[in-house]
Amino acid sequence: xxxxxxxxxxxxxxxxxxxxxxxxxxxxxxxxxxxxxxxxxxxxxxxxxxxxxxx
Amino acid sequence: xxxxxxxxxxxxxxxxxxxxxxxxxxxxxxxxxxxxxxxxxxxxxxxxxxxxxxxxxxxxxxxxxxxxxxxxxxxxxxxxxxxxxxxxxxxxxxxxxxxxxxxxxxxxxxxxxxxxxxxxxxxxxxxxxxxxxxxxxxxxxxxxxxxxxxxxxxxxxxxxxxxxxxxxxxxxxxxxxxxxxxxxxxxxxxxxxxxxxxxxxxxxxxxxxxxxxxxxxxxxxxxxxxx
Numbered sequence: 001x002x003x004x005x006x007x008x009x010x011x012x013x014x015x016x017x018x019x020x021x022x023x024x025x026x027x028x029x030x031x032x033x034x035x036x037x038x039x040x041x042x043x044x045x046x047x048x049x050x051x052x053x054x055x
Numbered sequence: 056x057x058x059x060x061x062x063x064x065x066x067x068x069x070x071x072x073x074x075x076x077x078x079x080x081x082x083x084x085x086x087x088x089x090x091x092x093x094x095x096x097x098x099x100x101x102x103x104x105x106x107x108x109x110x111x112x113x114x115x116x117x118x119x120x121x122x123x124x125x126x127x128x129x130x131x132x133x134x135x136x137x138x139x140x141x142x143x144x145x146x147x148x149x150x151x152x153x154x155x156x157x158x159x160x161x162x163x164x165x166x167x168x169x170x171x172x173x174x175x176x177x178x179x180x181x182x183x184x185x186x187x188x189x190x191x192x193x194x195x196x197x198x199x200x201x202x203x204x205x206x207x208x209x210x211x212x213x214x215x216x217x218x219x220x221x222x223x224x225x226x227x228x229x230x231x232x233x234x235x236x237x238x239x240x241x242x243x244x245x246x247x248x249x250x251x252x253x254x255x256x257x258x259x260x261x262x263x264x265x266x267x268x269x270x271x272x273x274x275x276x277x278x279x280x281x282x
Binding site for chain 1: 087106
């Protein structure tokens with residue numbers, strides 16, 4: 001099976017993690033989720049905004 | 056004959072350059088970063104909705120401490136689902152059929168959850184190795200069994216994704232080559248094979264999305280246990 005060929009294993013690991021850590025997260029991080037607009041009749045607006053939590 | 060069928064999974068190179076790099080960059084090209092100065096379009100709205108609802112769903116059973124994994128889980132999901140579904144296009148290479156890539160993601164992420172668990176609450180983490188209410192004579196063997204099942208998790212995670220996608224692609228190749236070779240001599244059989252191919256392709260689209268989801272879901276479960 002060519003998948004078990006050990007030659008490109010380390011390169012694939014390095015490159016995939018590089019893309020996964022450096023290129024993809026900024027694209028996902030820029031997506032924001034502001035709270036949904038509430039109707040005028042609502043007495044207590046439910047502010048459900050959420051940010052990408054860090055800790 | 057067997058070697059010939061698996062040739063589609065050979066990591067492609069062109070003049071010595073690995074083309075898997077281009078295949079891995081494909082998801083980055085499909086997802087432009089939203090910016091306040093750009094008006095949203097349907098694609099961006101769809102992405103936003105998808106990421107939002109996915110994060111809501113996957114983080115709901117995890118306590119607040121684990122919510123810092125939100126970005127990692129969302130990125131992983133988007134990455135895997137894009138790689139899987141793009142690989143279903145004809146003549147494309149699916150990087151997730153490579154065991155190296157899947158293990159490269161499974162092992163470090165599983166290890167991260169285990170290390171987190173042992174650092175934050177070692178007693179609680181060790182306690183997972185012995186289910187409550189075990190009869191005393193069974194305790195030693197059960198600890199061994201639970202440890203083995205813990206250690207086999209990253210292997211299962213990586214191999215599950217690899218095997219599912221490899222098997223699907225292999226089946227598609229087999230059925231399509233059968234349909235093609237039977238096309239002139241036995242047309243009815245060929246048309247049945249084409250029908251099977253259609254159903255198989257629909258199945259593979261579902262499998263591609265489900266397997267990406269299962270990978271990330273299991274990781275979130277391992278996180279939930281340890282956080």
